Amino acid sequence: MSDYKIETKCVQGGYTPGNGEPRQIPIIQSTTFKYATSEDMGKLFDLEASGYFYTRLQNPTNDSVAAKICELEGGTAAMLTSSGQAASFYAIFNIASCGDHVVSSSTIYGGTYNLFAVTMKRMGIEFTFVSPDCTEEELNAAFRPNTKAVFGETIANPALTVLDIEKFAKAAHAHGVPLIIDNTFATPVGCRPFEWGADIVTHSTTKYMDGHGAAVGGCIVDSGNFDWMAHADKFPGLCTPDDSYHGITYAERFGKEGAFITKATAQLMRDFGSIQSPQNAFYLNLGLESLHVRMKRHCENGLAVAKFLEANDKIEWVTYAGLENDKYYKLAQKYLPNGTCGVVSFGVKGGRKAAEEFMKKLKLIAIETHVADARSCCLHPASATHRQMNDAELEACGITANLVRLSCGLENAEDLIADIKQALE
Numbered sequence: 001m002s003d004y005k006i007e008t009k010c011v012q013g014g015y016t017p018g019n020g021e022p023r024q025i026p027i028i029q030s031t032t033f034k035y036a037t038s039e040d041m042g043k044l045f046d047l048e049a050s051g052y053f054y055t056r057l058q059n060p061t062n063d064s065v066a067a068k069i070c071e072l073e074g075g076t077a078a079m080l081t082s083s084g085q086a087a088s089f090y091a092i093f094n095i096a097s098c099g100d101h102v103v104s105s106s107t108i109y110g111g112t113y114n115l116f117a118v119t120m121k122r123m124g125i126e127f128t129f130v131s132p133d134c135t136e137e138e139l140n141a142a143f144r145p146n147t148k149a150v151f152g153e154t155i156a157n158p159a160l161t162v163l164d165i166e167k168f169a170k171a172a173h174a175h176g177v178p179l180i181i182d183n184t185f186a187t188p189v190g191c192r193p194f195e196w197g198a199d200i201v202t203h204s205t206t207k208y209m210d211g212h213g214a215a216v217g218g219c220i221v222d223s224g225n226f227d228w229m230a231h232a233d234k235f236p237g238l239c240t241p242d243d244s245y246h247g248i249t250y251a252e253r254f255g256k257e258g259a260f261i262t263k264a265t266a267q268l269m270r271d272f273g274s275i276q277s278p279q280n281a282f283y284l285n286l287g288l289e290s291l292h293v294r295m296k297r298h299c300e301n302g303l304a305v306a307k308f309l310e311a312n313d314k315i316e317w318v319t320y321a322g323l324e325n326d327k328y329y330k331l332a333q334k335y336l337p338n339g340t341c342g343v344v345s346f347g348v349k350g351g352r353k354a355a356e357e358f359m360k361k362l363k364l365i366a367i368e369t370h371v372a373d374a375r376s377c378c379l380h381p382a383s384a385t386h387r388q389m390n391d392a393e394l395e396a397c398g399i400t401a402n403l404v405r406l407s408c409g410l411e412n413a414e415d416l417i418a419d420i421k422q423a424l425e
């Protein structure tokens, strides 16, 4: 599939049926797999043969869908996880443990921020958060001898900042660590971070990849480019024998191309079990089959709505990297030349009350804690996800009391604009 264009990979990647086999990816609804001899099974447990034995670790349906996402991103290995949160956790925890440190962009998804700053901190992993707009000097200054990775989002949710992936990759590699990019909002249709130097990509497949608000899920993809053995002192988990697998050294046995995902499957899936259900993987694949068609429409609708809002005198400000006046327009032109995403944020004139009134009057666009769905939805963080904060506290985390986050779906753009217009009036 690697010679085909991304649209073809969306439709046919990951699974090629043989003669007389199902055209659609089969849902292997089985917890376990049968073997003729204990010897056969023993080889699987020693990682000497590849195969399935228990769905807590691996399932063929999941692997077909992960292989498709791997092809879309241009990677060498991939795995599905039960959620985007699990993908972020695994991607970091696979190479960092108690006493280690990670550099992260400060504009990341709120759930990820909490995972890093609170929960993983309790596990002894410290994070330093840097502005995505920091200078190279500021970025380099954030590293410590025990830094194990750098993390950022291509398009941040909900800040809508665009990451200068090359700048972050350069700093990560200068310090001998990989760059992990959460590519959820851009999707590989909009941006393939590996082409800009990223080493690992994560996704919340719950968003555009599924695209229909049907199944929570996540994915991790390895570029196969990071040379773990060249930095063996930093990554003992990959570069020294694993006693729980008869002394296998992942980076030796599976090489740059396979070590990261094999270790995450063999150790983290085995011990934490955050696997995606095969049924959800099937739904995810249905979404992926039309990802390229849908992303085009999401971006067109996002841009049309952003332009309407920008020209409307009841709107104080608009953030959308596809607008020429946006702070991130230039970076978006570089990294996302075919469009950014369908999510727009804006401030309604008149503060918190005006934003609440506006939301109440919407008819077509629903109030939801979700984004990237086929159906348009919006959220007023000050009265929902961030309602425990006062205006000053909101301001400190980059959210104003009048901020509305709008996720443009696949409806007709004129209908969306008409709904916004009547609600503003």
Ligand SMILES: *Cc1c(COP(=O)(O)O)cnc(C)c1O
Residues within 6 Å of the ligand: 083, 084, 085, 086, 088, 109, 111, 112, 153, 156, 157, 182, 184, 185, 203, 204, 205, 206, 207, 216, 217, 218
């Ligand atoms: C939603 C989201 C996540 C978390 O994903 P879940 O599937 O909800 O666990 C992580 N990163 C980004 C950018 C997201 O939008």
